[in-house]
Amino acid sequence: MKLPVAFSAVTFAFSLPATVFAGSSEITVEDAWARASIGISRPGAAYMTIRNTGDEAVILTGLSTELALMPDIHRSTTNEQGVTSMSPADDIEIPGGGAVVLEPGGLHAMLMQLQRPMKEGGSFDLTLEFSDGGKAQVEVPILDIAARGPED
Structure with missing residues (x-):
C-alpha cells in the first residue's frame, strides 16, 4: 500500500531518535534527555x-506528557x-535562526506530579x-x- 507523502514525512519525523519537527517544520528538538527520578514524590x-x-521567531507556550x-x-x-531558586518561566521565544537550550541550572522542562518513576534506560x-x-x-x-x- 502506498502512503501519502505527508503521512510518510510525519512518520519519518517521529521515527528520528533525537530530532523532531513542529507543524511548521522550522523547529527541531535535539539532544533530549532526562535523569532518573527518586520515585514519584519529587x-x-x-x-x-x-x-x-x-x-x-517561534514561541514555546507549553508542554504535555x-x-x-x-x-x-x-x-x-x-x-x-x-542562593539558587526555581520559578515558572513565561513563554519562551526561539528566535529565527537561533536556539534555546534547556539545561541543568537554567531553563528546563519541570515534570511535576509524576505518574510513574523515571527509570534509567x-x-x-x-x-x-x-x-x-x-x-x-520528542x-x-x-x-x-x-x-x-545527553552523552552520559
Missing part, C-alpha cells in the same frame, strides 16, 4: 536544545548571595506546544540519576 526534569531553522500531571518550563536563577514522550498551534513530540531517554548531559 519532580523530574528534561533537557534539550530547541532550534528554529526559520526566519521568524502522560508522565506528569503538571509539566511546565521553569528557570533556575542564582542571586548575588549564591526507559523513555517518555514529551510534546512541545507553540503559539502558532504547532506541536513537536521521545526523551532517561539516563542515570547523576547524568550531566
